[in-house]
Amino acid sequence: MRDNVPDSWRRQSDHVIPVSSHCRHCRETFIHERHACPRCGRGTMTVKPASTAGVVESWTEIFDPPEEFHRMRPYIIGLIRLDDGARLSAPIVDVESGMLVKGMRVEAVVRKVYVQGQDGLIEYGTKYRPSMKVIKESKPPSGASLAKSGKQ
Numbered sequence: 488m489r490d491n492v493p494d495s496w497r498r499q500s501d502h503v504i505p506v507s508s509h510c511r512h513c514r515e516t517f518i519h520e521r522h523a524c525p526r527c528g529r530g531t532m533t534v535k536p537a538s539t540a541g542v543v544e545s546w547t548e549i550f551d552p553p554e555e556f557h558r559m560r561p562y563i564i565g566l567i568r569l570d571d572g573a574r575l576s577a578p579i580v581d582v583e584s585g586m587l588v589k590g591m592r593v594e595a596v597v598r599k600v601y602v603q604g605q606d607g608l609i610e611y612g613t614k615y616r617p618s619m620k621v622i623k624e625s626k627p628p629s630g631a632s633l634a635k636s637g638k639q
């Protein structure tokens with residue numbers, strides 16, 4: 488039986504926009520909603536929208552995924568440390584694996600994750616791409632443009 492949209496959303500409330508849970512006792516932050524702290528066990532959690540940016544800690548490239556993900560292969564799954572301290576694994580997009588470096592800044596984007604069959608429900612979720620802010624900051628100085636060098 489196919490899922491309908493409300494069932495899909497109910498199963499994971501932060502499927503598209505992730506949330507983080509911060510422990511007021513031990514100050515650790517975890518991805519997703521937590522009622523008790525995975526570290527100290529206390530119920531002193533504050534849940535809020537997760538940071539939308541972070542850094543790549545590690546990654547792997549998937550060449551032979553389950554059939555329902557063949558459309559995306561190969562794809563990269565990264566271990567990402569968000570700016571709020573939470574860590575998660577998620578797809579990294581818009582970059583070749585050879586271009587990734589440990590510590591690279593990434594930002595969240597909403598992308599298609601899964602399609603149920605030929606004409607089924609399209610599920611969306613959060614993926615991460617190299618930060619556009621970093622790319623803009625790494626442009627050459629304005630005096631070094633092609634137009635001023637005479638090559639047009």
Ligand SMILES: [Zn+2]
Binds near residue numbers: 512513514525528
């Ligand atoms: Zn704790």
